Amino acid sequence: MKLLLYLFSFAFVSFYKSFAADTIEPYQTLLDNDQTLISIAEEFELGFFSPSNSTNRYIGIWSKKVSQPTVVWVANRDNPLSDSYGVFTISQTGNVLIFSNKSGITYWSSNSSSNGPPILRLLDTGNLVVKDGDGDDNGNENYNWQSFEHPGDTLIAGMKQGWNLKTGQHWYLTSWKSPQDPSTGSYRYQIDPRGLPQLVQYKDSEVVYRTGPWDGVRFGGDPPLKNENPIFKPTFVFNTTHVYYTFENEDHASFSRFWVNPSGSLQHLRWNENGKEWTTVFTLQKDECDTFGRCGPNGVCDINKNPVCQCPIGFVPKAPQDWIRLDTSGGCVPKIKLSCGMDVGFKKFHRMKLPYGTEFLVNRMVTKQDECEAACLRNCSCTAYAMARISGCVLWFKDLLDIRAYNEFGQDLYIRMAASEVESNNKGKRTALIISLSVLSVFLILVMVSGCIIRKRTYSNKSQVERIVNPDEAGDHYQTDEDIELPSFSLATISIATSNFSSTNILGQGGFGIVYKGTLPNGQEIAVKRLSEDSRQGLKEFKNEVILISKLQHRNLVRLLGCCILREDRMLIYEYLPKKSLDLYIFDQTKGTALDWRRRFNIIVGIARGLLYLHRDSRLRIIHRDLKTSNVLLDNEMNPKISDFGLARAFGGDVTEINTKRVMGTYGYMSPEYAIDGLFSMKSDVFSFGVMVLEIVSGKKNRGFSHPEHDLNLLGHAWKLWNEDRAMDLMDSLMEKIPASSEGLRCIQIGLLCVQKRPEDRPLMSSVLMMLDSENASLPQPKEPGFYTERVLPESPFGSTWSMSNEVTVTTLHGR
Ligand SMILES: *[C@@H]1O[C@H](CO)[C@@H](O)[C@H](O)[C@H]1NC(C)=O
Ligand SMILES: *[C@@H]1O[C@H](CO)[C@@H](O)[C@H](O)[C@H]1NC(C)=O
Ligand SMILES: *[C@@H]1O[C@H](CO)[C@@H](O)[C@H](O)[C@H]1NC(C)=O
Ligand SMILES: *[C@@H]1O[C@H](CO)[C@@H](O)[C@H](O)[C@H]1NC(C)=O
Ligand SMILES: *[C@@H]1O[C@H](CO)[C@@H](O)[C@H](O)[C@H]1NC(C)=O
Numbered sequence: 157m158k159l160l161l162y163l164f165s166f167a168f169v170s171f172y173k174s175f176a177a178d179t180i181e182p183y184q185t186l187l188d189n190d191q192t193l194i195s196i197a198e199e200f201e202l203g204f205f206s207p208s209n210s211t212n213r214y215i216g217i218w219s220k221k222v223s224q225p226t227v228v229w230v231a232n233r234d235n236p237l238s239d240s241y242g243v244f245t246i247s248q249t250g251n252v253l254i255f256s257n258k259s260g261i262t263y264w265s266s267n268s269s270s271n272g273p274p275i276l277r278l279l280d281t282g283n284l285v286v287k288d289g290d291g292d293d294n295g296n297e298n299y300n301w302q303s304f305e306h307p308g309d310t311l312i313a314g315m316k317q318g319w320n321l322k323t324g325q326h327w328y329l330t331s332w333k334s335p336q337d338p339s340t341g342s343y344r345y346q347i348d349p350r351g352l353p354q355l356v357q358y359k360d361s362e363v364v365y366r367t368g369p370w371d372g373v374r375f376g377g378d379p380p381l382k383n384e385n386p387i388f389k390p391t392f393v394f395n396t397t398h399v400y401y402t403f404e405n406e407d408h409a410s411f412s413r414f415w416v417n418p419s420g421s422l423q424h425l426r427w428n429e430n431g432k433e434w435t436t437v438f439t440l441q442k443d444e445c446d447t448f449g450r451c452g453p454n455g456v457c458d459i460n461k462n463p464v465c466q467c468p469i470g471f472v473p474k475a476p477q478d479w480i481r482l483d484t485s486g487g488c489v490p491k492i493k494l495s496c497g498m499d500v501g502f503k504k505f506h507r508m509k510l511p512y513g514t515e516f517l518v519n520r521m522v523t524k525q526d527e528c529e530a531a532c533l534r535n536c537s538c539t540a541y542a543m544a545r546i547s548g549c550v551l552w553f554k555d556l557l558d559i560r561a562y563n564e565f566g567q568d569l570y571i572r573m574a575a576s577e578v579e580s581n582n583k584g585k586r587t588a589l590i591i592s593l594s595v596l597s598v599f600l601i602l603v604m605v606s607g608c609i610i611r612k613r614t615y616s617n618k619s620q621v622e623r624i625v626n627p628d629e630a631g632d633h634y635q636t637d638e639d640i641e642l643p644s645f646s647l648a649t650i651s652i653a654t655s656n657f658s659s660t661n662i663l664g665q666g667g668f669g670i671v672y673k674g675t676l677p678n679g680q681e682i683a684v685k686r687l688s689e690d691s692r693q694g695l696k697e698f699k700n701e702v703i704l705i706s707k708l709q710h711r712n713l714v715r716l717l718g719c720c721i722l723r724e725d726r727m728l729i730y731e732y733l734p735k736k737s738l739d740l741y742i743f744d745q746t747k748g749t750a751l752d753w754r755r756r757f758n759i760i761v762g763i764a765r766g767l768l769y770l771h772r773d774s775r776l777r778i779i780h781r782d783l784k785t786s787n788v789l790l791d792n793e794m795n796p797k798i799s800d801f802g803l804a805r806a807f808g809g810d811v812t813e814i815n816t817k818r819v820m821g822t823y824g825y826m827s828p829e830y831a832i833d834g835l836f837s838m839k840s841d842v843f844s845f846g847v848m849v850l851e852i853v854s855g856k857k858n859r860g861f862s863h864p865e866h867d868l869n870l871l872g873h874a875w876k877l878w879n880e881d882r883a884m885d886l887m888d889s890l891m892e893k894i895p896a897s898s899e900g901l902r903c904i905q906i907g908l909l910c911v912q913k914r915p916e917d918r919p920l921m922s923s924v925l926m927m928l929d930s931e932n933a934s935l936p937q938p939k940e941p942g943f944y945t946e947r948v949l950p951e952s953p954f955g956s957t958w959s960m961s962n963e964v965t966v967t968t969l970h971g972r
Contacts, residue, residue, distance in 0.1 A: 452487025846910025
């Protein structure tokens with residue numbers, strides 16, 4: 157009988173020796189007579205411990221990086237030894253045991269088994285695993301048993317919380333009874349796997365809190381548990397076989413964990429090495445409205461109201477006397493009791509935490525709101541419906557529990573009520589409509605010009621009438637006839653393509669939203685830009701915009717394949733370019749060498765061509781407004797493709813006006829007149845182009861440029877060298893072959909011409925291309941650039957955001 161024990165660290169040589177013996181019968185003893193420690197993983201230790209003020213002995217795993225004793229996993233939490241005769245051992249059949257060497261009683265056993273000689277190993281992740289010794293050992297995760305499958309009160313990086321629906325395995329967290337007592341306490345956190353996956357906190361068997369359903373980015377409307385944060389990187393898997401939440405530490409230098417403390421709160425804690433203490437990144441329950449069912453059945457909790465409990469429109473308190481005394485536990489009932497066959501409608505409630513369902517149905521295949529509504533109408537006991545992000549159509553039956561209003565990130569909920577209730581809530585609108593109708597008829601009688609105009613107007617009013625009968629906005633339907641031209645993808649397709657917007661698929665984040673990588677069922681790779689929610693534009697305008705943009709085709713523009721619109725969620729689907737963006741090359745010491753002068757020159761010409769097309773040749777005349785190296789993508793042949801064009805329009809910038817109150821752009825690329833006065837024109841794009849030319853030539857960033865001899869930015873530096881007749885010193889030293897001096901010099905000169913302070917001095921893109929093409933033409937002498945020294949900026953119109961150092965698109969409202 158062979159029994160091998162794999163040990164990583166040789167610091168415990170004696171331990172290693174004594175247990176690497178070939179034959180031990182019947183038991184392999186690991187920790188004998190309360191020997192305290194095995195330290196075999198780099199970051200974690202396993203051993204016997206006693207909590208403070210307790211003499212009970214437990215086997216636990218704790219982090220070595222953390223100087224405060226913090227146990228992340230306990231084996232025999234419910235069955236401690238009371239003396240020091242504990243033995244921790246693995247049997248030859250692969251069962252891990254804790255028993256007393258005095259009494260012989262087994263205190264804990266893993267109940268695992270192995271086919272061959274077992275291996276017990278504490279991995280660097282903190283996972284204690286048993287596997288077959290014969291099995292290959294190359295990262296294969298077929299463990300016979302692992303502590304990660306048996307969580308206690310702590311979730312560390314790599315552990316899962318949720319379900320394997322196929323095998324029925326369930327991973328959940330349970331609190332300790334007290335800081336002195338690791339035994340299973342009353343609080344439990346688990347994922348509710350039923351279609352609307354969310355984290356639910358139980359006290360004994362009662363729900364006391366829930367996060368609200370996962371929407372692809374976050375749980376419910378709870379800002380803390382979301383995808384993007386600097387501390388840890390969560391992944392949520394939700395498919396037919398698995399529903400779970402897991403995370404990785406983003407900052408590998410520090411250790412962080414989820415922890416259900418003995419009083420039941422779920423916290424995320426991060427070890428602060430300087431202060432030698434755990435700091436709380438967040439605690440899940442924040443306010444009164446997070447108490448489950450705070451306002452009773454059908455009641456809505458709104459933390460911004462006083463009192464916080466409200467009945468939704470169309471509902472009244474069930475026990476008004478109690479509500480007056482602020483006892484809202486009775487909840488609300490419909491003002492008009494609903495019965496089958498009655499005329500009913502749905503009232504839309506914006507940005508809600510979707511109700512908790514004791515009884516509900518989810519249909520991910522239904523992607524159209526009207527189908528979902530029809531499904532709810534068909535069943536008399538359906539009380540509400542929603543088109544939930546990720547989950548699709550959800551129908552609720554019976555009372556709606558634990559609804560709260562969120563300021564942002566909530567989802568829209570449609571509650572069923574008597575048609576008269578829906579209509580009376582629209583009385584205001586209707587009055588307005590009647591007035592506008594009568595104004596219209598006066599207009600009709602008076603003018604009577606063209607039947608065409610009249611027909612058009614009555615049509616648009618008809619749709620308004622419909623809106624009153626049916627409260628949900630016509631524009632909210634997922635697809636309507638007018639979409640025929642619009643290349644649109646269903647949310648289900650995009651969701652599958654991006655693995656439910658998994659954080660591992662994130663390519664980057666721009667000012668307009670997060671970009672995910674995805675693969676369509678036909679194998680085509682795509683980039684999905686999920687627009688952030690502050691688009692100012694109406695749905696119709698947005699669709700028109702997308703249709704127009706999707707018609708733009710040029711080899712130097714990234715191809716827009718289509719879009720996906722589901723309620724407030726708007727996504728743009730682009731072709732995927734595996735080489736990603738230009739900035740990753742030119743500002744990188746190693747990748748930069750891939751760009752010799754010829755390539756750089758081609759990139760400059762390519763960007764100029766793409767930009768000229770946007771400015772002049774396309775039907776639209778698009779001003780990009782956020783040109784920068786990270787918005788220039790490269791294809792496999794290193795041809796540049798401009799991305800994000802048209803988004804500025806799509807985000808509510810009106811291109812027919814040259815003055816905008818909404819400045820968006822990136823510091824370092826914005827022209828002075830645009831950044832300071834909000835004036836934009838093709839010439840502000842030319843300025844950004846000039847900055848890029850100088851960056852591509854020099855391999856340096858304009859913003860953040862530093863030089864030992866002066867305080868100028870890259871534009872200033874180039875301008876200085878130009879005046880000192882040493883412009884060629886600007887060339888990136890990474891380029892092996894320095895360009896023929898005339899061509900390099902011409903590019904620098906063009907760059908400087910484009911960044912001149914006064915817009916009227918800057919050339920148009922058509923001239924820029926001519927200048928790039930002509931070898932011998934003499935170019936004008938550049939004048940002083942705009943913004944060449946960052947230190948002499950006028951007082952910032954943006955307040956503190958001006959000092960933002962990272963390169964993100966900023967959007968600000970101009971105080972004018
Ligand atoms: C039990 O304890 C005795 C005496 O302390 C020791 O000799 C023996 O090796 C221990 N047995 C095991 C299985 O650890
Ligand atoms: C341990 O017990 C002492 C004395 O009973 C008490 O003062 C101390 O607060 C206790 N420590 C903890 C962590 O409970
Ligand atoms: C192993 O099996 C025993 C007996 O069925 C059970 O009491 C114990 O909880 C099991 N251990 C684990 C770690 O599941
Ligand atoms: C669900 O996701 C898990 C984890 O990513 C994966 O292992 C499993 O194969 C997936 N199941 C389906 C049906 O896609
Ligand atoms: C309505 O839905 C409930 C819950 O799914 C179901 O039990 C009931 O049979 C349905 N009634 C009708 C008429 O379809």
